[in-house]
Amino acid sequence: MHNFLDISDCPDPQAWVAEAIALKRSPHRYSTLGENLALGLFFMNPSLRTRLSTQRAAHFLGMQTIDMDMVSGWPLEFLDGTIMDQHKSEHIREAAAVVSRYCDIIGIRCFPGLEDRDLDYSEPFLTAFRKYSSSPVINLESATRHPLQAFADIMTIEEYKRTVKPRIVLTWAPHPKSLPQSVPNSFISWAAQMNYDLVVTHPEGYELDPKITGSISIEYDQNTAMKDADFVYAKNWSSYMEYGKILKKDSDWMITGQKMKITDNAKFMHCLPVRRNVVVADEVLDSPDSVVLTQSENRIYTAQVVLIHIIDSIRE
Amino acid sequence: MHNFLDISDCPDPQAWVAEAIALKRSPHRYSTLGENLALGLFFMNPSLRTRLSTQRAAHFLGMQTIDMDMVSGWPLEFLDGTIMDQHKSEHIREAAAVVSRYCDIIGIRCFPGLEDRDLDYSEPFLTAFRKYSSSPVINLESATRHPLQAFADIMTIEEYKRTVKPRIVLTWAPHPKSLPQSVPNSFISWAAQMNYDLVVTHPEGYELDPKITGSISIEYDQNTAMKDADFVYAKNWSSYMEYGKILKKDSDWMITGQKMKITDNAKFMHCLPVRRNVVVADEVLDSPDSVVLTQSENRIYTAQVVLIHIIDSIRE
Amino acid sequence: MHNFLDISDCPDPQAWVAEAIALKRSPHRYSTLGENLALGLFFMNPSLRTRLSTQRAAHFLGMQTIDMDMVSGWPLEFLDGTIMDQHKSEHIREAAAVVSRYCDIIGIRCFPGLEDRDLDYSEPFLTAFRKYSSSPVINLESATRHPLQAFADIMTIEEYKRTVKPRIVLTWAPHPKSLPQSVPNSFISWAAQMNYDLVVTHPEGYELDPKITGSISIEYDQNTAMKDADFVYAKNWSSYMEYGKILKKDSDWMITGQKMKITDNAKFMHCLPVRRNVVVADEVLDSPDSVVLTQSENRIYTAQVVLIHIIDSIRE
Numbered sequence: 001m002h003n004f005l006d007i008s009d010c011p012d013p014q015a016w017v018a019e020a021i022a023l024k025r026s027p028h029r030y031s032t033l034g035e036n037l038a039l040g041l042f043f044m045n046p047s048l049r050t051r052l053s054t055q056r057a058a059h060f061l062g063m064q065t066i067d068m069d070m071v072s073g074w075p076l077e078f079l080d081g082t083i084m085d086q087h088k089s090e091h092i093r094e095a096a097a098v099v100s101r102y103c104d105i106i107g108i109r110c111f112p113g114l115e116d117r118d119l120d121y122s123e124p125f126l127t128a129f130r131k132y133s134s135s136p137v138i139n140l141e142s143a144t145r146h147p148l149q150a151f152a153d154i155m156t157i158e159e160y161k162r163t164v165k166p167r168i169v170l171t172w173a174p175h176p177k178s179l180p181q182s183v184p185n186s187f188i189s190w191a192a193q194m195n196y197d198l199v200v201t202h203p204e205g206y207e208l209d210p211k212i213t214g215s216i217s218i219e220y221d222q223n224t225a226m227k228d229a230d231f232v233y234a235k236n237w238s239s240y241m242e243y244g245k246i247l248k249k250d251s252d253w254m255i256t257g258q259k260m261k262i263t264d265n266a267k268f269m270h271c272l273p274v275r276r277n278v279v280v281a282d283e284v285l286d287s288p289d290s291v292v293l294t295q296s297e298n299r300i301y302t303a304q305v306v307l308i309h310i311i312d313s314i315r316e
Numbered sequence: 317m318h319n320f321l322d323i324s325d326c327p328d329p330q331a332w333v334a335e336a337i338a339l340k341r342s343p344h345r346y347s348t349l350g351e352n353l354a355l356g357l358f359f360m361n362p363s364l365r366t367r368l369s370t371q372r373a374a375h376f377l378g379m380q381t382i383d384m385d386m387v388s389g390w391p392l393e394f395l396d397g398t399i400m401d402q403h404k405s406e407h408i409r410e411a412a413a414v415v416s417r418y419c420d421i422i423g424i425r426c427f428p429g430l431e432d433r434d435l436d437y438s439e440p441f442l443t444a445f446r447k448y449s450s451s452p453v454i455n456l457e458s459a460t461r462h463p464l465q466a467f468a469d470i471m472t473i474e475e476y477k478r479t480v481k482p483r484i485v486l487t488w489a490p491h492p493k494s495l496p497q498s499v500p501n502s503f504i505s506w507a508a509q510m511n512y513d514l515v516v517t518h519p520e521g522y523e524l525d526p527k528i529t530g531s532i533s534i535e536y537d538q539n540t541a542m543k544d545a546d547f548v549y550a551k552n553w554s555s556y557m558e559y560g561k562i563l564k565k566d567s568d569w570m571i572t573g574q575k576m577k578i579t580d581n582a583k584f585m586h587c588l589p590v591r592r593n594v595v596v597a598d599e600v601l602d603s604p605d606s607v608v609l610t611q612s613e614n615r616i617y618t619a620q621v622v623l624i625h626i627i628d629s630i631r632e
Numbered sequence: 633m634h635n636f637l638d639i640s641d642c643p644d645p646q647a648w649v650a651e652a653i654a655l656k657r658s659p660h661r662y663s664t665l666g667e668n669l670a671l672g673l674f675f676m677n678p679s680l681r682t683r684l685s686t687q688r689a690a691h692f693l694g695m696q697t698i699d700m701d702m703v704s705g706w707p708l709e710f711l712d713g714t715i716m717d718q719h720k721s722e723h724i725r726e727a728a729a730v731v732s733r734y735c736d737i738i739g740i741r742c743f744p745g746l747e748d749r750d751l752d753y754s755e756p757f758l759t760a761f762r763k764y765s766s767s768p769v770i771n772l773e774s775a776t777r778h779p780l781q782a783f784a785d786i787m788t789i790e791e792y793k794r795t796v797k798p799r800i801v802l803t804w805a806p807h808p809k810s811l812p813q814s815v816p817n818s819f820i821s822w823a824a825q826m827n828y829d830l831v832v833t834h835p836e837g838y839e840l841d842p843k844i845t846g847s848i849s850i851e852y853d854q855n856t857a858m859k860d861a862d863f864v865y866a867k868n869w870s871s872y873m874e875y876g877k878i879l880k881k882d883s884d885w886m887i888t889g890q891k892m893k894i895t896d897n898a899k900f901m902h903c904l905p906v907r908r909n910v911v912v913a914d915e916v917l918d919s920p921d922s923v924v925l926t927q928s929e930n931r932i933y934t935a936q937v938v939l940i941h942i943i944d945s946i947r948e
Binding site for chain 2: 668670672696698699700701706709712713714715716717718721722723725726727729730731733734735
Binding site: 028031048049051052053055056059060067069176272273274275276277278282285286292293296297300 | 352354356380382383384385390393396397398399400401402405406407409410411413414415417418419
């Protein structure tokens with residue numbers, strides 16, 4: 001049985017990307033593969049793209065989907081041994097076990113609290129859910145990872161790249177709210193497994209978890225980083241060092257048409273939703289070089305590939 | 317590609333009504349027409365009848381449906397060029413474009429604010445959504461139009477009419493809350509295209525948009541209007557002239573058994589939900605001449621006809 | 633046409649349990665039985681197990697399901713003759729009638745207020761809904777009954793029993809909140825129709841409706857009741873006599889490993905969600921004798937049997 005919690009659950013990232021590109025040409029090819037199987041989607045936080053793309057992917061495979069909106073509350077107890085006489089009405093042990101009796105595959109979304117770094121990076125919800133679930137679990141964006149997004153991002157690069165080893169710039173960009181690090185974390189992890197010239201650029205203080213960035217090149221000057229770039233992926237994240245904090249709000253790191261001129265006619269990427277004229281200027285987002293809608297659309301085919309591999313592991 | 321935003325999007329209203337009546341006899345006739353297609357339903361406001369009937373219609377055509385409840389908030393930016401550093405997290409440009417990458421047909425509901433008439437009648441949400449969507453859009457009740465309801469209403473009249481040119485009375489009725497004008501607007505627009513003797517009756521001050529009523533007969537005396545009526549369609553709306561205001565609350569415009577006696581054994585119509593003994597007396601709603609449940613049921617077959625025509629335009 | 637509001641709607645409880653056990657071995661056996669039929673699920677209160685298991689059951693039968701979350705409000709008027717000028721926007725007469733034009737089978741959940749016993753035990757919502765619905769109605773847990781849970785509970789006993797006439801103990805257990813009596817009511821009603829040595833044990837003041845317990849043995853000493861038990865079903869309920877009240881909160885009625893030793897290696901049962909170390913100690917719930925997950929899983933097959941019988945009655 002396979003889970004898909006992080007890209008480490010993908011045995012061959014390059015092969016999966018190739019499968020997704022092939023599937024895009026004929027998404028109905030496996031229209032009965034998932035027959036009689038149910039995919040349960042549990043959202044502890046709001047979702048538009050993930051909700052739509054994953055349901056669509058499951059439908060293309062003939063699966064039933066059950067969309068459970070838990071945003072208004074699913075007060076689960078995580079501690080073992082607790083006397084549950086307060087506000088938590090169910091323990092994660094029963095919750096995950098029961099749900100996996102009803103659903104053959106389970107997708108869960110649970111964002112971080114962004115207050116306690118060790119807690120968030122221990123992935124308490126995802127880890128406990130997988131532990132007590134008897135069905136495979138898919139990460140629909142957890143506290144610190146968003147592997148389905150990363151998969152679609154890399155697929156998009158593979159579709160648009162013009163050189164064998166493209167230069168990819170992941171750049172921090174401003175945002176008024178404190179956002180998780182899950183998208184950059186997963187993007188870096190997957191991109192590191194591809195044949196890319198990858199550089200991460202951000203203001204000082206926005207260094208990501210060194211266990212994730214590893215030996216990836218870090219550049220504090222955005223203009224220097226963007227030189228000769230084939231792809232510019234803009235994304236905000238809150239500080240990992242001063243955990244969850246916003247250290248900088250001014251607009252000098254926003255991606256503008258002027259900055260894109262430094263690149264080698266780079267494609268512009270963002271995972272959406274995006275704040276116009278904060279993260280990126282209209283002129284860039286509305287230009288033919290923006291591939292953000294393709295990134296979103298590719299969420300369907302990449303989710304399909306993940307489901308196909310999990311279904312294969314169930315059927316074995 | 318066809319949209320269905322208003323009845324002007326229907327090239328032949330009489331033919332569509334005939335198709336809906338035929339489909340009612342065998343609703344499963346086209347059970348594979350929509351195979352592999354997904355209908356996304358986006359509700360910015362609550363829905364019971366529209367939600368159920370449209371999902372049922374899609375299912376009869378073999379389509380997948382994805383029901384998105386956005387009532388608790390989907391804070392979209394509509395203005396171009398804005399610096400999005402406040403509460404709106406996504407621009408309608410991306411929202412509509414992304415959603416249409418996932419859904420082959422999109423239904424949207426968005427009620428009016430009833431404060432700014434020019435704004436509401438410009439249909440900002442519907443217009444922007446259609447502009448940026450690459451998939452056909454269906455109006456599930458917008459600020460000033462409800463064409464799916466009008467279609468089902470006209471179908472009901474065609475099923476029950478006993479004369480070639482029936483007399484149809486659309487009458488204003490009291491209601492404690494300020495309601496949109498979308499139902500009367502769309503009903504009048506569609507009825508005007510049929511062979512009806514149509515009269516609209518309401519208290520002074522409740523005149524609808526003159527661009528919609530056009531040359532339709534207006535009668536300020538309800539009793540005079542109801543004389544010889546074959547169908548009495550009761551519906552409240554707030555004032556168009558003093559926009560969104562309630563000018564009158566007393567019960568003298570309520571439809572009673574006494575008033576129905578003025579008619580030629582008329583059928584009673586309402587789009588539901590209806591407030592009993594405010595809009596209409598129990599004795600009328602519970603009489604065999606009430607066709608309100610048929611109006612509701614016909615929402616299925618009329619939605620099917622709309623979907624069939626849109627699917628045909630996609631497959632072309 | 634069959635409804636399934638209470639176990640009195642099941643003509644042969646023993647036969648239905650046997651059907652559910654057989655179906656568990658091949659749940660896809662009737663995968664086209666429900667083709668073209670829609671099951672509407674209306675939840676006035678939250679649901680996890682019922683929502684998932686009933687949708688899964690319907691899917692195994694090839695039905696469409698429409699999940700309607702009405703928790704945030706569906707303000708229905710129940711009184712006849714009311715002038716509806718206040719907060720209720722629709723009468724149950726229209727609501728139930730309309731919904732049954734869209735859905736071939738309707739499931740509804742509506743919990744009790746636990747303030748007015750006569751009102752709750754008159755089952756106002758369920759009764760009115762059935763009265764005005766033209767489609768069969770399934771009780772997804774009403775004010776005082778939960779027959780789908782009871783069905784799954786009895787099926788579980790039949791799977792695990794080691795003797796012809798097992799000893800079943802239904803024991804009250806503590807809980808911090810005031811809970812309905814629907815689960816014990818329906819369990820007792822169904823168990824009374826089986827070949828069981830059934831005893832109900834609870835503190836004084838927690839006597840259930842005598843019309844339901846009838847001649848069932850009541851034992852006020854939990855230890856005495858549990859002697860030689862084959863199955864111990866723990867469940868909290870609020871007082872029927874002092875209606876809706878919590879009379880006792882201390883932990884001496886909690887099911888512990890020590891108490892389970894009094895039994896004849898009994899299986900432990902609970903309908904979930906369960907509060908650990910309040911209702912039951914971890915050591916019992918985590919032991920191999922706990923069958924709570926099987927009870928939950930069996931909700932699928934028992935719901936399928938109910939749907940199959942209702943579909944048969946529709947097709948006749």
